[in-house]
Amino acid sequence: MKLTERLYKSVEDIWMGYLDQPFVKELAEGTLDVEKFRFYMIQDYRYLLQYAKVFAFGVIKTEDPELMRRFAGMVHDVLDGEMNVHKTYMARLGITEEEVAKTPSALTNQSYTSYMLDVANKGGPLEILMAVLACAWSYQVIGEHHVKVPGAVEHPLYGEWVQGYSSKEYADSTKEIIDCVDALGENITPEQEAYLTDIFVKCSRYEKLFWDMAYAMEM
Numbered sequence: 001m002k003l004t005e006r007l008y009k010s011v012e013d014i015w016m017g018y019l020d021q022p023f024v025k026e027l028a029e030g031t032l033d034v035e036k037f038r039f040y041m042i043q044d045y046r047y048l049l050q051y052a053k054v055f056a057f058g059v060i061k062t063e064d065p066e067l068m069r070r071f072a073g074m075v076h077d078v079l080d081g082e083m084n085v086h087k088t089y090m091a092r093l094g095i096t097e098e099e100v101a102k103t104p105s106a107l108t109n110q111s112y113t114s115y116m117l118d119v120a121n122k123g124g125p126l127e128i129l130m131a132v133l134a135c136a137w138s139y140q141v142i143g144e145h146h147v148k149v150p151g152a153v154e155h156p157l158y159g160e161w162v163q164g165y166s167s168k169e170y171a172d173s174t175k176e177i178i179d180c181v182d183a184l185g186e187n188i189t190p191e192q193e194a195y196l197t198d199i200f201v202k203c204s205r206y207e208k209l210f211w212d213m214a215y216a217m218e219m
């Protein structure tokens, strides 16, 4: 069994729980309060800027040119791929770069991104990938679930979010991370795997807290 398959088993229950969280559920059903979504967009935009920096650590922490290129590609996928969805929503919801810059990060957001950056700062390429894996992969799982909810893709506001996270481009960017983890993680020790699993589970728990934070609009 591949490392990512073992990792998935360790968080499956947490991830399936996301689908029952009010923010995630109401987004699929199209009943989510727009103010909550607006709050989420601002916080998530701030989150993604830090998330991109976690990948950038990967460029710094390897001497392998091919891996450097892959990490650089992942930075690009966030800044010029995933964040395009956010930019479209920001324009639609009247959110300016200025408003994003002057809005403080909510406590959960700050704590989550600080944790990822700390792992990246202390660790090597595999730990860096572990800090971003739950983020990338769990959104794909949610997107692929939501695309099957009747009316979710056609929804005038939330449809684009569902399309973005269920798209082939997004799945390809996640696959790139998964493949990299499996290649680098082929011969790790049980101790290393326990540490990586701990990072993965903690990030998955942070993902849950982020959804709760967005629904409660909690600063």
Ligand SMILES: Cc1ncc(CN)c(N)n1
Pocket: 044, 047, 048, 082, 134, 135, 136, 139, 207, 210
């Ligand atoms: C908090 C969070 N987690 C994950 C993703 C998907 N990359 C996101 N946009 N925001």
